[in-house]
Amino acid sequence: MKTIRMEEMSWPDVRAAMAAGYTTAVVAVGSTEQHGPHLPTMTDTRIGDATAHLVALKLGNALQARTIPVGCSEHHLAFGATVSLKRETLKLIVRDYVDSLVRDGFRRIIFLPSHGGNFGPLAEAIEDARKAHPGVAITGYTDLLGITGFLQGAAAEFGISAEACGAHAGDDETSLMLLLEPGLVVHERFAPGYLGPLGEKEVQTIFERGMPALTENGVLGDPRQASAEKGEVYLERLASFLVEQVG
Template sequence: MAAEIRMERMTSPEIGAAIEGGITTVVVAAGAIEQHGPHLPLFVDAEHGDRLAIEIARRLGRALVAPTIRVGWSAHHMAFPGTVSLEKETFLAVCRDYAVSLAHHGFRRVCFIPSHGGNFAPLAEARDSFNEAAGPDCSVDVYADLAEVIGVWREVAEAEAGFGNRVGGHADIAETSIMMTMYDGIVREELAECGRLTTPEEEPELIRRVLSEGFASVTPNGILGDARGATPELGEKMIAALADRMAAHFEA
């Protein structure tokens, strides 16, 4: 059996021994608990973050996985029942305190991976302040390329099924496929439908509207893209491709 790398499943002495043994990189996922259309549960981003963090840590090697920050900045989803959002300042304070705590115990590199679109820009903007708070012996890095995430999903969906145009970045064929591969029976497949379709050229303006006017203003059913055609096999390939890309960022 492979050694455990998820810190919350390890004992304190085990973590201390790992750090003493030179395992000083830690991956932190920052997810969300928010609406994902009529067919997906609220925990999509948090659970996807759990899986991505493990896959990235394995690719990096000699790295542990911190507990996922499960609630993020989701103010733009609050028109939909069940969404839980932190204020942006609260979310960033939690992330900063994570970095400070991990640095205190001897981790020398903290790698934040947003698994919720709304967390990307705030984390990128706060990277310098995180580094200052963590101190000179710890480097804090953030994967901050949301466009690349959507691009990876489009590449996989197009190559595997010819459905690249169904990727929109939220509750779409990508996130639906990812949930299918992670949990059997959790997707309400009969409710999967088309939402707001987008092109790469339209995305900057659409993101601006989402953040300023709310998600419901651009997609009443809460879907960006099209959820139809999702499969577990597609989800597995998307997880692997995105983990490869994110790990490459940190290795560079």
């Protein structure tokens, strides 16, 4: 096949792929939201799309469904340049995805959130979808602190602290965007943001009070040592980790 991206395929191509055993669909769930002064608002969606693509390739029997480009980003609205869905809206979109893909004949559907605000609603949506389609394997990686910790562990191999890696427009996301969309990264605006702990307490503070409660520039971490070379490693490690978790 020339591509495993369903949006790049005709319907006969999709049917032929499924007949050949490609009965798993992988869906990234991104966002359109501020990512500090140096990254574009499509950062989560672009990273999620690239990650889902690599996960699908590694699985070997999967097609990549169209990435969902918006999510639950209310905690970023104070900065502007953000489009946010209500929790129930995202859950309904996910359910419509599932219903459509099941109707197509997919026997396994994997959702991969690439934005923190999507993890909780997605977990609920997956549970609801499983009840509606008990004969289909519907899963996803919905442990926000787990994936944050994994990426911080990967950053440590480069000598980057957990605080600098951060969780939003820090070393990891900036490195990934330098790999994927270097022309959209504004180097001269690199600046550290919040450099404290990022545990359950801090995440709850962000969700309840918004990002400005922790960061003035919309950054959690420090992008100043980011590089495309590190981005390549982050992407490979992240995709392999997700395959281990949901594959």
